[in-house]
Amino acid sequence: MIVVMPSLTRAEATARAAAVEVREYEVDLDLTGEGETFGARTTVRFAARPGASTFLEFEPVSVGSVTLNGAPVPAGAMDGERLHLSGLAESNELVVDAVMRYSNTGEGLHRYVDPADGSTYLYQHMFINNAGRILPSFDQPDMKASFKISVTAPAGWLVAANGPLVAGKDGRWEFAPTKPISTYLCSLIAGPYHAVTDEHDGIPLALYARAALAEPLEAEAPEIFQVTKQCLDRFHEIFKIRYPFGHYQQAFAPEFNFGAMEYPGLVVFRDEFIYRSAVTESEREHRANVIAHEMAHMWFGDLVTMAWWDDLWLNESFAEYLGTRIAAEATRFPGTWTTFAMQRKAWGLRADQHPSTHPVAPAEVTDTDQALLNFDGISYAKGAAVLKQLVAWVGDDAFLAGVNAHFEAHAYGNATLADLLGALSAASGRDLTAWADVWLRRAQVNTLRTEVTRQDGAYTSVAVLQTAPEQFLTLRPHKVGIGLYDRTAEGAVVLRKRVEVEIQAAERTEITELAGEPVADLLLLNDGDLTYAKIRLDEESTAAVPALLPLLDDSLARAVLWASTLDAVVDGERPVAELVTLVLAALPVESEVVVVEDVLRATRSLVDRYSTPETRPAALELVAQAADRLLAVSEPGGSRQLAAARGLIGATVDVNRLRGWLEGRDVPEGLAIDADLRWLIVYRLAVLGAAGTAMIDAEFERDRSATGEQWAARSRAARPDAEAKAAAWEAIIGDATLSNRLVEMTASGFWQAEQLDLVRPYVARYFAEMPGMMRLRSGMSAEKTATYAYPNVMVEPATRSLAAELLATGDLDPILRRVVEDADDDLRRALAARF
Numbered sequence: 001m002i003v004v005m006p007s008l009t010r011a012e013a014t015a016r017a018a019a020v021e022v023r024e025y026e027v028d029l030d031l032t033g034e035g036e037t038f039g040a041r042t043t044v045r046f047a048a049r050p051g052a053s054t055f056l057e058f059e060p061v062s063v064g065s066v067t068l069n070g071a072p073v074p075a076g077a078m079d080g081e082r083l084h085l086s087g088l089a090e091s092n093e094l095v096v097d098a099v100m101r102y103s104n105t106g107e108g109l110h111r112y113v114d115p116a117d118g119s120t121y122l123y124q125h126m127f128i129n130n131a132g133r134i135l136p137s138f139d140q141p142d143m144k145a146s147f148k149i150s151v152t153a154p155a156g157w158l159v160a161a162n163g164p165l166v167a168g169k170d171g172r173w174e175f176a177p178t179k180p181i182s183t184y185l186c187s188l189i190a191g192p193y194h195a196v197t198d199e200h201d202g203i204p205l206a207l208y209a210r211a212a213l214a215e216p217l218e219a220e221a222p223e224i225f226q227v228t229k230q231c232l233d234r235f236h237e238i239f240k241i242r243y244p245f246g247h248y249q250q251a252f253a254p255e256f257n258f259g260a261m262e263y264p265g266l267v268v269f270r271d272e273f274i275y276r277s278a279v280t281e282s283e284r285e286h287r288a289n290v291i292a293h294e295m296a297h298m299w300f301g302d303l304v305t306m307a308w309w310d311d312l313w314l315n316e317s318f319a320e321y322l323g324t325r326i327a328a329e330a331t332r333f334p335g336t337w338t339t340f341a342m343q344r345k346a347w348g349l350r351a352d353q354h355p356s357t358h359p360v361a362p363a364e365v366t367d368t369d370q371a372l373l374n375f376d377g378i379s380y381a382k383g384a385a386v387l388k389q390l391v392a393w394v395g396d397d398a399f400l401a402g403v404n405a406h407f408e409a410h411a412y413g414n415a416t417l418a419d420l421l422g423a424l425s426a427a428s429g430r431d432l433t434a435w436a437d438v439w440l441r442r443a444q445v446n447t448l449r450t451e452v453t454r455q456d457g458a459y460t461s462v463a464v465l466q467t468a469p470e471q472f473l474t475l476r477p478h479k480v481g482i483g484l485y486d487r488t489a490e491g492a493v494v495l496r497k498r499v500e501v502e503i504q505a506a507e508r509t510e511i512t513e514l515a516g517e518p519v520a521d522l523l524l525l526n527d528g529d530l531t532y533a534k535i536r537l538d539e540e541s542t543a544a545v546p547a548l549l550p551l552l553d554d555s556l557a558r559a560v561l562w563a564s565t566l567d568a569v570v571d572g573e574r575p576v577a578e579l580v581t582l583v584l585a586a587l588p589v590e591s592e593v594v595v596v597e598d599v600l601r602a603t604r605s606l607v608d609r610y611s612t613p614e615t616r617p618a619a620l621e622l623v624a625q626a627a628d629r630l631l632a633v634s635e636p637g638g639s640r641q642l643a644a645a646r647g648l649i650g651a652t653v654d655v656n657r658l659r660g661w662l663e664g665r666d667v668p669e670g671l672a673i674d675a676d677l678r679w680l681i682v683y684r685l686a687v688l689g690a691a692g693t694a695m696i697d698a699e700f701e702r703d704r705s706a707t708g709e710q711w712a713a714r715s716r717a718a719r720p721d722a723e724a725k726a727a728a729w730e731a732i733i734g735d736a737t738l739s740n741r742l743v744e745m746t747a748s749g750f751w752q753a754e755q756l757d758l759v760r761p762y763v764a765r766y767f768a769e770m771p772g773m774m775r776l777r778s779g780m781s782a783e784k785t786a787t788y789a790y791p792n793v794m795v796e797p798a799t800r801s802l803a804a805e806l807l808a809t810g811d812l813d814p815i816l817r818r819v820v821e822d823a824d825d826d827l828r829r830a831l832a833a834r835f
Contacts, residue, residue: 007367008057008129013140014077020054020088022046022138022145024177030152031122031190031746032171032259038109041471042096042135044790046145048088056094057132057139058083060335064097083136094607096136104739105781106257108133112739115709116212116252121191121270125261127267128309129368130779131183142307143384144180153190160208161188164246178264179245180412182305187250187263196221200229201236204247207631209274210254212705216276217252224250226286227331231295234330240404241411243295244303246336250291254706255741257780262297262319269294276707277676280639282594285333292330293323307414309371313360313440314420316375317383320344324384335592340384341529342598348381349534352445353469360386361417362439372779373818378443385532386439392479392500392530393435394428399435402427402712435477438505444472448480448503449536450525462514464503464525478503482511482528483557484520485548493551496520498527522548531535535564536573546582546811555592561593566602569610572833576610580622588629593639600627600647608753609795609830616753617653624651638668645671649680655690679711686715687752693719710745717749720758725750729762732789733769733776747788756794763791767802769821775812786819795830803827 009733023045030039048054057083066073068085069092077084085094102111102122107130114119124134131137138145149161151173159173164179167174178186194214198205198221206222209217228248236242245264251273260269273287300322301315328336339626351357358374360383365371391399402424410419425432450467462482468474483498499513521546526535537545545561552558565582568574583603590596600623607619627647634641645668649658658681660666661673673681682699685691694714700712717728731738732747751759766789773789774782791799803824807817 008140008367009367010365013308015143016054016138019052020046020048020138022143024146025137025146026148026324027135027137028150032152032154037099037101040098040100041133043095044136046092047090048092050088050090052088053086054088055082055084056136057081057619059132060098061101062099067095069093077415079130093196093567094136100134103133105777105779106255106740107779109555110255112254114210114212114706116705119211121210121254123189125185126188127184127261128372137183139183141182141184141305144182144305146177146180147186148177149175149188151188151190156192157190158195159188159190160249160251160266162186162263181264181302185263185302187266187268189253189680198225200232201646203232203243206247206249208249208251209271213274216474218275220274227291230330231292231326234326235295238400239299239407240408241303242493243298245298255739257740260294262294262301264298264302267294277674278642278672280593280642282339282597282639285336285339288331288333289323289327289336292326293319296322296326299407303412304410305414307416308365309368310362311417312371312374312379312427313383314415317360317387320380320384321387335555337529338555338559338592339594341556341563342594343380344381345798346379346563346566348385349445351377352382352443354825356822357443359441359443364442369814373815382532389479394424394430398428399424434554437473438476442472442474443475444469445532445534446476447534447536448478448525450523450538450562452523452538454519457519459514459517459519462511464511466503466507475505475507477505478531478533479524480531483516483524483526484517485524485552486521487521487548487551491551492553493522497553506635524557524560527557529556529560534567535560536568537564546585550586550589555595558592559595562599569606570829572829576606577619579606579784580619584626587626588633593643596630596640596643604650608793610833612834613756620651624648627651631668641668641671646680653688655685655688658685676707683711683715683718684720687754689720691715710741713742714745714749717746718752720755722758725758729765732785733773736776744784744788747785750789751791751793753793760794763794763799764802766791767806770816771813774816784816785817786816790819790823792823795827795834800827
């Protein structure tokens, strides 16, 4: 059973920071032992008010010795997962020898054994409140210190850390002290990692991945290094302070919970970013965006760190905005804002309408448990969209001037929302207090609608109507683009005129700039995607979308239209059948791969949940037809072909065709049925009952890799077989030996819209047994498992009744409460849309 670290409250953190100033950690890890534990000797040097008391987070398996200023610390000082100290001197030295435990949840020091070759790999992830799993520490963001790391590792291993390597010989690795950083930013990797090195502009570069990924790492390294160098150059152009942490290493680690994490000097990514099979250009764009995102954190988050988790947005919103922006400006992927409009913004909009919504910059985050829950679409995507709106509002020059002043004032320290707003207000000459109040301090999203009147072929009036959810009633100022698009004689749809206007924080804003303009075939509100809002077009423009969308040349404009359409279906304003018809008409001619991928993914999800069991097969067949048509007209070997093939595999029920592709029969020219596409086919066959355990096991033997292991777990859980479902459920609920990724993949394969009768008994079991799972796992692993295991395809009133009963429980785990509240809200929308 996992013992969860107690949540640190803000009040405790404030009191501790007032009493203690930490200066340095010296950490010496011994990774040579066998089994589930490792040795750790830690020296903590800190100043304090003489006579004061304090505590450090600490979760040892056993303790050899603890001394404070040379004197033994009584055994009773350990209370749960905290080490209490009293009678502090002005200058203090704490020395602790302990045995610590490896984890399999992606927290602490995560240990992974590669099924490809049996090699062991480690990575350290002390995120939010997990530092105590490795060392005694003052685990809060405003208590920065230098970390000096030493490691004893098995022969043949490579070890890398935040600081530069001082000595590495005969299994002994020693690293120079880091600049002052927060505890959650200290990391290392260890194992027989394969390395590729380079250098740029005086900065040493390195890439690391498992030995089993050595060949694909070598193949991908040129592009990764190129993107890294381009992004470094662009950040150096816009920021006055150069990259501040010496070397720039990027490690690709197995079973990493995040897409990546911004450890200064050693960024860690999930190793799925080292592609071993064919991928689309949008996936390569996504990797470039993540590289830029994590690099932005070197300034926003690492150089200047939030003082407490209520200013998480100072990390994530800025990295999300700058990652998208820098990737577009510096790399070969100029369309990242199209991707943002399609994918990331939709994530923010959904999160912002859930019961768990919160402001981008909440006034109070009471403890670290609440902080973890705020790593969501609001802190990332909504915050980034709000920043894009701010840049449009104050101008780019003023924005960058304010940001640079902020860095100079708080380098290697901590800062707050007030600090940043002060710098931006001074640079722009605009008081941003009122703007910040409505955009950053208040939750939920506005809906903007165009209302037009016409006479004699011209607009007599154009107005933007703004509404807000009843319980919030917050109207905001918006700077938006409005585009007038016309269909030419040749059949193209072109932009005739675009105006940028300021929408008042009012229910109605007249757009006088468009009065008297000839009526357009399409009047597109939020052209350019400058603001964060739900967009609804006037009736005539909405009716014209199916005919005009396939002819519209601007990919960002198409993304705004697709996003608005999908959002209207989610809200039940338009039927899913209408969406499927639009997909069939417009998607086969869509040239932007990310639009293809996202529309197919979103439509498939909506068909599964918003269609009734009776209408779902016909709707799914139309999705398959759309993908098949796109497949037929796509260039062989190109990204559109791969995206179309994946969409077809996920929607088709043609078992013979899928089996034929596995066997090499009737495969479209240029389409490589490689390891990852084979698994997608096997998984779909498993869902349809056409792939048993023998086929899944044989495929795993063919691809005995980390990815193969995860796909096999998902495929076994997806089979329409009572024994398979029972085994999968027991793994989800009660198997603590399964790693974070394996249990998540098992949960993600369990619920299938094709198997409602088979899985119906597990609906009640979810609500009865998931609280027990939350005591077995912790943090992000628990959240992801609870989310993937939710019965979201069981769109029935009984599911909502069971959710209500669980939510009425007084002592429900806060992570599970949030998962259930939000998933139940999604189910409410689906039920309303059906009826």
